[in-house]
Amino acid sequence: MTVFSVGQARITRIEETYLPTYRTRDLFPEFSDEIEARHAHWLAPSHYDSATGMIKLSVHSWLLQIGGKKILIDSCCGNNKIKPGRPFWTNLNTNYPERLATAGARPDEIDLVMCTHLHHDHVGWNTLQRDGRWVPTFPNARYVFSKPDFEYFQTLDTDPKTAPAEMGTFRECVLPIVEAGRADLVTGPHRLDEHIEIVPAPGHSAGHVVFKLESGGARAVFIGDVFHHLLQVYYPHWNFPKNSDAEQARASRRMVLELCASSGALTLPGHVGAPFAGRIETSGAGFVPRFG
Numbered sequence: 001m002t003v004f005s006v007g008q009a010r011i012t013r014i015e016e017t018y019l020p021t022y023r024t025r026d027l028f029p030e031f032s033d034e035i036e037a038r039h040a041h042w043l044a045p046s047h048y049d050s051a052t053g054m055i056k057l058s059v060h061s062w063l064l065q066i067g068g069k070k071i072l073i074d075s076c077c078g079n080n081k082i083k084p085g086r087p088f089w090t091n092l093n094t095n096y097p098e099r100l101a102t103a104g105a106r107p108d109e110i111d112l113v114m115c116t117h118l119h120h121d122h123v124g125w126n127t128l129q130r131d132g133r134w135v136p137t138f139p140n141a142r143y144v145f146s147k148p149d150f151e152y153f154q155t156l157d158t159d160p161k162t163a164p165a166e167m168g169t170f171r172e173c174v175l176p177i178v179e180a181g182r183a184d185l186v187t188g189p190h191r192l193d194e195h196i197e198i199v200p201a202p203g204h205s206a207g208h209v210v211f212k213l214e215s216g217g218a219r220a221v222f223i224g225d226v227f228h229h230l231l232q233v234y235y236p237h238w239n240f241p242k243n244s245d246a247e248q249a250r251a252s253r254r255m256v257l258e259l260c261a262s263s264g265a266l267t268l269p270g271h272v273g274a275p276f277a278g279r280i281e282t283s284g285a286g287f288v289p290r291f292g
């Protein structure tokens with residue numbers, strides 16, 4: 001189990017999957033033999049699968065325990081869901097709930113669920129199907145969603161040309177939470193409490209946010225999908241193919257990299273491979289990751 005300490009906070013990675021996913025050049029057309037050679041010393045085996053030429057991505061939640069609260073950040077894909085074009089995340093049958101319990105949180109103990117954005121691989125465990133209805137998995141939790149993201153996906157979900165949004169997960173994993181009165185829709189920047197601030201970082205999705213944590217003078221930033229892979233720290237203009245606004249995604253990536261580098265924050269992405277979190281440092285006009 002991967003655990004980090006930031007001041008009084010304890011942060012545990014809850015793994016759903018950690019697999020080779022996309023062919024590297026399909027994800028990043030800029031990836032060349034020369035770039036592969038330059039970065040070969042750190043890419044495999046944690047971030048690249050040499051046998052298949054595929055990028056390795058983790059899907060995980062972060063369990064944040066601070067001030068007696070148990071906060072789940074992003075809730076992965078969930079079990080038994082069909083994900084067209086994503087065989088590695090289709091029809092999963094993981095023991096994610098048991099892993100969460102082992103890390104110290106049964107479903108009824110979670111106080112807050114916070115989603116950096118409302119893509120299908122960040123909302124999956126928000127709900128469970130019970131008696132044919134989608135109900136909150138975490139019965140005592142408030143759920144914090146970005147209001148701009150909610151409105152963006154609601155529009156897609158009500159337009160017959162784009163519905164159902166996010167492969168149906170908007171209807172299954174987001175809307176039922178709002179209808180149950182468990183959601184807090186926030187517009188950033190927004191201070192949640194003495195430790196946590198919500199900061200807009202749009203582009204990958206329309207209302208993507210990051211969560212800044214401060215405890216005892218130590219800092220962390222949960223960055224969601226501002227970057228998916230450490231190659232994007234070296235090459236911040238490389239976008240993951242799926243974005244609501246490609247240029248905005250690049251601008252947000254630079255903003256968050258600068259924020260992480262200037263504050264010395266522990267940087268916790270949503271999909272980067274082992275050791276899963278680390279620091280960002282400036283290097284000339286650019287950035288380098290110090291992960292492990």
Ligand SMILES: [Zn+2]
Nearest residue numbers: 119121225270
């Ligand atoms: Zn994601």
